[in-house]
Amino acid sequence: MEWTQEFLDTFRNFCEKEIKPHAEDWDQNGSLPKEIFPALANIGYFGLLAPEEYGGSNLGVLAGVKSMELLSEYCGSTFFSASASFGLFGEPLRHFGTEAQKQKYYVPVLDGKKIGCMGITEPQSGSDVSAITTTAKQNKDGTILLNGQKTYITNSSIADFAIILARFINSEGEDKGLTHFILELDKPGISRxxxxxxxxxxxxxxxxxxxEQANIGSSESILGGIGKGFRQTMMTFNEERLSIAAYCLGVLNACLKEASSFARTRKSFGSPIYxxxxxxxxxxxxxxxxxxxKSFTYRVATEMEEDQKKARKDRDPELGAKCSALKLFASVQAREGANLAVQIHGGAGFMEEYKVSRLYRDVRLAEIGGGTSEIQKSIITSSIMKWKL
Ligand SMILES: Cc1cc2nc3c(=O)[nH]c(=O)nc-3n(C[C@H](O)[C@H](O)[C@H](O)COP(=O)(O)OP(=O)(O)OC[C@H]3O[C@@H](n4cnc5c(N)ncnc54)[C@H](O)[C@@H]3O)c2cc1C
Structure with missing residues (x-):
């Protein structure tokens, strides 16, 4: 707990110096400087969930969530790009990667020397993950050729590595189901x-x-096992949904700070507007x-932290529904909260020079990314119907 607070204090100083003065310009320019990845790694942000042998601090899920909340208060774009790298790319490697895969891909991403991304969504399949059509066909000599297209991929143009979900077709031509593949994006046959x-x-x-006929190596590029991709994606989504709730919390913190400070200084009819x-x-x-x-997010984070310590067979079957319910709730509250913050600013809230306008635009993603609100509702209800309440 002490270590967590010590880290959060250091991290807030970092965000004040390295993020706050630039966030507006980055937003206007439409890109982040690549140096922000090693900077976040050096301060320890990428390693909060990582075991010590991979250079992490292993402070745990709750510490991770509190740090994400903090970064999101300053810059949503930095939060999402960093999360796509050490989270969407890094976390499946931590959970399902072989030692060789971890050394080759996980460690450089945790160091911030390389950037990762995760490719699930395709032009014709977003919510319906099972409908993806990208194929990974194995030749008789064992090499695997990837064909297809992914879209809306965070970090697509800056990433070095990707985890791609594709349908695995073995050398006999049999469809062996959705499988995760780890690849380097600078290879022939891959374009952005x-x-x-x-x-x-x-x-x-x-x-x-x-x-297009991209040779992604042989079986060493498979993450976690043939046909395991759908289940691994759903497990990764649980963590992503918790992290999006942490982002929403950061947005609400920022909205309250901005709106209360504005309401103290802005006057109308002879008195401060508050x-x-x-x-x-x-x-x-x-x-x-x-x-x-905050209460809901910290509770689910604590439960996930406990759950990750358990053996796989003892894991909490309700955790997925809780992550969905949390994301559903947090994303609506954050959007409504950002709307209130803009309203409190009056005309100023519509102007780009006020931070609340960026918070308001950015937060809309929370109800879409990591599975839409409608999909969260269907996950929650299908879980409820399995329980004997
Ligand atoms: C900024 C941004 C970053 C992203 N980053 C990534 C990334 O890094 N990697 C990645 O793989 N993807 C990423 N995505 C994609 C994101 O996960 C999808 O956009 C999202 O899952 C929704 O899929 P879709 O856009 O195809 O919408 P669709 O699935 O076409 O849905 C359209 C509408 O129909 C509704 N709908 C669909 N099916 C049902 C149903 N069964 N019941 C009820 N309603 C339904 C949806 O809720 C939605 O309202 C990103 C998206 C954005 C906008």
Whole structure:
């Protein structure tokens, strides 16, 4: 606990110096400097969940969530690009990678020397992960050729490595199911689209990856086992959903700070606006949303931390539903909270020079990425119906 607080204090100083002065410019320029990855690694942000033998501090899930919350308060784009690298790419390696895969891919990403990404979504299949059509066909000599397209991939144009979900076809031509493959993106047959223009999170690049007869090596590129990709993706999504709730919490923190400071200094009808009942009500609502999301997020983080210590067969079967419920709740609260923060700012809230306008644009992703709210609802209900309540 002490170590966590010590880290959070150091990390807040880092964010004040290295993120806060630049976040607006990065957003305007539509990209992050690559140096931010090693800087975040050096301060210890990437290693919070990583075992010590891989250079991590292993402070645990709750410490990780509190750090994500902090970074998100300063810059959503940095949060999402960093998460795609050490989280979406790194966490499946931590859980399912072989020692050789960890040394080759996990360690350099944790060091911030390399950047990772995760490619699940395709132009015709987002919510319906089982419908993906990218194939990985094995030749008689064991080499695997990847064909297909991924879209909306965070870090697509800056990543060195990717985990790609594809349908594995063995050398006999049999479909062996969805499988994760780890690959280096600078190989022949792999190309990238231009970064897409987005509503928010503009400094976190998002785009397409194309695979045309790309030779991705042989069985050493398979992560976790043939046909295990769907299940591994769903386990990764649980962590992603918790991390998106941490992001929402950071957004709510930032909204409350910005809105309360504005309401103290802005005057109308002869008094600071917070003294008007309607504005004070909005601030109170914002605070209540923040506290509710904080309690829920920290509780699920604590439960996930405990769960990760258990043997696989003893894992909490309800944790997936809780992560979905948390993301569903947190993303709506954060969007509504950002809306209140803009409203409290009046016309200023519509102007790019005020941080709340960026928070408002960015937070819309939380109800879409990592599975839409509608998909979270269907996961929750299908879990409820399996329980004997
Ligand atoms: C900024 C950004 C970054 C992203 N980063 C990544 C990344 O790094 N890697 C990656 O793989 N993907 C990434 N994504 C993709 C993201 O995960 C998908 O956009 C998301 O899962 C939704 O898929 P879709 O866009 O295809 O929407 P669709 O699946 O086409 O859904 C469209 C609408 O239909 C609804 N819908 C669909 N099916 C159902 C159903 N069964 N029941 C009820 N409603 C339904 C949805 O809720 C939604 O409202 C990113 C997306 C964005 C915007």
């Amino acid at each position: 689209g231009k970064p897409m223009k987005k509503l928010g999170l503009r400094a976190s690049v998002t785009g397409e990856l194309f695979f 003294q008007h009942q309607a504005v004070s009500g909005m601030l109170a609502e914002l605070y209540t949303k923040l506290e509710a999301v």
